[in-house]
Amino acid sequence: AKTQPFPDLDVTLFDAAGELLARYSFTPSDYLAQGSMKGAGMAPQAYLPLSLDLEDPGLQAVGFELQFR
Numbered sequence: 001a002k003t004q005p006f007p008d009l010d011v012t013l014f015d016a017a018g019e020l021l022a023r024y025s026f027t028p029s030d031y032l033a034q035g036s037m038k039g040a041g042m043a044p045q046a047y048l049p050l051s052l053d054l055e056d057p058g059l060q061a062v063g064f065e066l067q068f069r
Contacts, residue, residue, distance in 0.1 A: 003041040006032065007068040011052065014063040021057045 006028035013021045028038050031050050042048065 001044040003043055005041050006038060009050075009052070010065075010067040010069065011054065012065045012067070013054075013057050013061045014065070015060045016062050018063070021061050022055070024052070024054055026052060 008028070009026040009031065011024045011026070013023075015021055031052060032038055
């Protein structure tokens with residue numbers, strides 16, 4: 001239970017057959033509000049709502065995977 005650096009995020013979208021449709025990568029600068037104290041890190045038990053802008057892959061996108069690095 002200590003402060004951690006904000007992770008990079010990878011979002012992968014899949015079709016119904018599990019085939020890759022699109023992959024997006026985001027750094028903390030991409031998903032944290034402007035003016036956030038990115039260098040201070042993420043406090044334990046932090047609530048961090050995210051808003052990510054993705055291009056619409058169409059109706060075939062039915063699954064996703066999030067990876068935190």
